Amino acid sequence: MSQHVIWSEPSVSKAERRAIRGHHSLVLWLTGLSGAGKSTIGKALERKLYETGHHTFLLDGDNLRKGINADLGFSPPDRQENVRRTAEIAKLFVESGTIVIAALISPFRADREWVRRQFAEDEFVEVFVDCPLEVCQSRDPKGLYQQARQGAIPQFTGLASPYEPPISPEIVLHTDRLSIDDCVTRIIQYMDDCGWL
Numbered sequence: 001m002s003q004h005v006i007w008s009e010p011s012v013s014k015a016e017r018r019a020i021r022g023h024h025s026l027v028l029w030l031t032g033l034s035g036a037g038k039s040t041i042g043k044a045l046e047r048k049l050y051e052t053g054h055h056t057f058l059l060d061g062d063n064l065r066k067g068i069n070a071d072l073g074f075s076p077p078d079r080q081e082n083v084r085r086t087a088e089i090a091k092l093f094v095e096s097g098t099i100v101i102a103a104l105i106s107p108f109r110a111d112r113e114w115v116r117r118q119f120a121e122d123e124f125v126e127v128f129v130d131c132p133l134e135v136c137q138s139r140d141p142k143g144l145y146q147q148a149r150q151g152a153i154p155q156f157t158g159l160a161s162p163y164e165p166p167i168s169p170e171i172v173l174h175t176d177r178l179s180i181d182d183c184v185t186r187i188i189q190y191m192d193d194c195g196w197l
Contacts, residue, residue: 010095017097021055024196027090027100027119028187031112031166032129033158034105034144035136037175041129041183042103048184049099054197057093059086061104074155080111087115094123107157109164122194127187128169133158135176 018025028045030038039060046058061082065072069085072078083106093100106112116124136158137145148156155161171190173183191197 014095014097017095021097023054023097023099024122024191024194025094025097025099026123026125026191026196027087027094027102028125028127029090029106029112029115030101030103030127030129031106031169032175033131033133033136033163034156035139035141036129036131037173037180037183038103038105038129040180041173041175041187042101044180045184045187046101048188052197054099055097056099056101059089059093059100059102059104061086061106064089064104074153074161076108079107082106083108083111083115087118090115091118094119105157105163107161107163109166112166122196125171125190126166126169127171127173128166129173129175129183130165131175 014025030042032038039062042058042060046056049056064086065082068089069082072082082104086102086104086106090100090102106115112126116126118124140146144153144156145159147153148159157163171187173186175183178186188197
């Protein structure tokens with residue numbers, strides 16, 4: 001990191017941006033295995049919040065890997081960098097007064113805890129999209145588990161590479177038992193109970 005870079009304070013504060021938007025800003029960090037339902041829940045949640053007048057943005061892991069994270073692979077250091085860059089983007093959106101939905105596997109607990117420390121206590125909500133591996137494999141919406149079993153995707157999370165579940169997430173969604181609407185309702189209810197909407 002350069003020693004000659006100096007942080008420039010914005011002329012419009014985060015509080016002012018929140019006030020004009022009429023709601024709190026934070027990141028909802030959806031983590032879980034491939035096929036657990038993170039992106040599906042993220043899209044449905046963003047749509048619901050948008051329809052009720054809230055300013056949102058979905059940071060989808062696959063979309064980020066098509067652009068800003070396209071140079072990263074799936075080694076542990078690359079996964080860590082994938083999470084770090086996503087967190088930095090999320091911070092900018094939170095500063096802008098936006099509700100951020102980050103949907104990415106983010107398999108390592110230490111990386112997610114690092115992300116948490118980048119935000120104020122009321123700006124980070126870890127949402128564990130909890131689904132048994134066998135159910136995720138049976139869904140396999142992108143055909144990734146099949147490709148991984150055939151050796152086409154090395155270091156695939158849940159098979160060749162570990163997934164470390166959160167220890168104390170704010171929200172747990174058992175997507176083998178809950179509908180997408182139920183999951184969205186639970187997240188919105190949590191935010192409403194916190195007075196953020």
